[in-house]
Amino acid sequence: MTPPASPAAPLRADCIGDSAGGLTFDVAARGNTGAALLILRRRTADATDTGEDAAEGAAEDTVSLPLAPAAEGRLRAALPSSVSLPEGRWDAYARLSGGDPRRLVPGVTDLRSLAERTPGGLLGHVAVRIPYATRRGHLTVRSWLRAPHAEAVDLSVASGGLTVRGRVYGTRLLPGAHAELRARPDADRGGQGPGARLLDVTAVGTEFAFTAPYDGLAPGDWDLWLRPAGAPGPAVRLARLLDDIADKHPLLTGRRTRVETPYGPAEAGPYYTRDNDLSLAVTPLEA
Structure with missing residues (x-):
C-alpha cells in the first residue's frame, strides 16, 4: 500500500x-x-x-x-x-x-x-x-x-481491409443488422464528408463480425458504426471500453497497409480515438 x-x-x-x-x-x-x-x-x-x-x-x-x-x-x-x-x-x-x-x-x-x-x-x-x-x-x-454498446473485441488486419469481431450489450442483433463506415466531415469540404459505406454483418447471438474493405475509400478518417436492428434502429458507435486502458489512442495502433484507391496510392489502417472509439485512417502517399 x-x-x-x-x-x-x-x-x-x-x-x-x-x-x-x-x-x-x-x-x-x-x-x-x-x-x-x-x-x-x-x-x-x-x-x-x-x-x-x-x-x-x-x-x-x-x-x-x-x-x-x-x-x-x-x-x-x-x-x-x-x-x-x-x-x-x-x-x-x-x-x-x-x-x-x-x-x-x-x-x-x-x-x-x-x-x-x-x-x-x-x-x-x-x-x-x-x-x-x-x-x-x-x-x-x-x-x-x-446505451446500447458495441464492443470491438478483436481486430484482424489483412491487405484488403479490416475484420472486426465484437459483442453487443443492451440490445439484440436482428435480421438486417449491418455495419456502417462513415466518412468524418472534413473542414476542406465545408463540413461535408464523402458519404458512408454499408457493410454486411454475420451475427450469432450477441456476437457479430464484419469486414471493412479499404478499396475505394477516400483519404481521411472513417468512423465505424453498428446498426443492430438495421436501418430503422439505433446507430451504435463501435468502441473498445472493457479493459483497464483509459486512452488507447497512443498505445494500440493497428498495422497500416498500402492500398490503391481511385484517389491514388494510400496507407490505411485502424486506430482508436481519444474516446476509445474505433476508426480507420486513410492517408495519401506520393505516387
Whole structure:
C-alpha cells in the first residue's frame, strides 16, 4: 500500500476496481480529517488533458462521496457501479476538515478486475470507469455510459481491409443488422464528408463480425458504426471500453497497409480515438 502522505505532500489515493465496474479509493491522510469527502468534477467538453483543475460546475457535474476511516492514516470512499457517472473525464479531489478541495494524485492502482469484466447489459447500458494519471500526474476518472454498446473485441488486419469481431450489450442483433463506415466531415469540404459505406454483418447471438474493405475509400478518417436492428434502429458507435486502458489512442495502433484507391496510392489502417472509439485512417502517399 502507498505510505501515508506528509502534511506538505500531495494527497495520494490508491484505486481498486471490482468485477461489477465499481471503484474504491483509499486516500492517505493523517490527523483530524473531520467530515471528509472525495469529490469528482466533470470537465467541460473542450477541456484539455494537461492536468488543469476542472472548473466549478453545476451540481450535476459534481459527485461527492463520503470518505470514512479505513485504517490508521487512511480514508476510504466507494464509487459503486450503481452510482450514475455521466460520460466524460472526472477530476478527483479530497476535502478534509471543511477545507478547500485538494487535487489527488494516483497511488497504487489495481484494475485487474476491470480487464476481466463481462457486463450483462441487462440494464440496457454499459457503464465503464477507468482511473488514470493526467500529464501533470493528477488523478482523473474516465467514464463511459453507452446505451446500447458495441464492443470491438478483436481486430484482424489483412491487405484488403479490416475484420472486426465484437459483442453487443443492451440490445439484440436482428435480421438486417449491418455495419456502417462513415466518412468524418472534413473542414476542406465545408463540413461535408464523402458519404458512408454499408457493410454486411454475420451475427450469432450477441456476437457479430464484419469486414471493412479499404478499396475505394477516400483519404481521411472513417468512423465505424453498428446498426443492430438495421436501418430503422439505433446507430451504435463501435468502441473498445472493457479493459483497464483509459486512452488507447497512443498505445494500440493497428498495422497500416498500402492500398490503391481511385484517389491514388494510400496507407490505411485502424486506430482508436481519444474516446476509445474505433476508426480507420486513410492517408495519401506520393505516387
